Amino acid sequence: MxxxxxxxxxxxxxxxxxxxxxxxxxxxxxxxxxxxxxxxxxxxxxxxxxxxxxxxxxxxxxxxxxxxxxxxxxAILLDFPLERLDFLKELVASNKYRLFLLSNTNDLHISWIQKDWGMDLYNEFKNCFEQFYLSHEIQMRKPNTDIYEFVLKKNNLIPSETIFIDDTLENTDAAEKLGIKTWTINRVEDNVVDLLNREEFLV
Structure with a gap:
């Protein structure tokens, strides 16, 4: 589960x-x-x-x-569909899951997002997560094994009870080697709001 x-x-x-x-x-x-x-x-x-x-x-x-x-x-950064924030807030309200963010990112990108979104929206998003891990703040990056081990150990997570959602196969492959369940999102075909319809959540 x-x-x-x-x-x-x-x-x-x-x-x-x-x-x-x-x-x-x-x-x-x-x-x-x-x-x-x-x-x-x-x-x-x-x-x-x-x-x-x-x-x-x-x-x-x-x-x-x-x-x-x-x-x-x-220039890499585009829009943030607010239906995804609504989905995230519903997850928080359900109180069924512990939620974490784990991102390879950098100060320039985060600064742009904070300015483009506005700090109210950024903080509303950030506060949905128990922990908000950015690579440039924890000095580790995916797909290196140490970043996954850090998140698991720091938060006492059991890999088989954990799913990691990422858009890069290299990153999800690395997580799977530690026993973490994964979903490699295809941005053209997939939407994170459909997460709970996946088989892992129907058992």
Missing amino acids: IKNIIFDFGDVFINLDKEATYRELYRLGVEEISEKMIQVYYDYEKGLISTNDFVDYFHNEFAIEKEDLVKAWN
């Missing part, structure tokens, strides 16, 4: 255009994504470097204006 639900953020609640940042960077002169760039991105997502250092890297490496870089970086 499922007692705990761990949600990803992007393409589960907020819609994303995952190619948008690459398109915008290309327009700004970044024609190839190097291993160094990916490592800088991972370090930023894990909170190992500051926003200033992250922006400075692209500014110094590619002569991109800092404001343009920030806009390009946040």
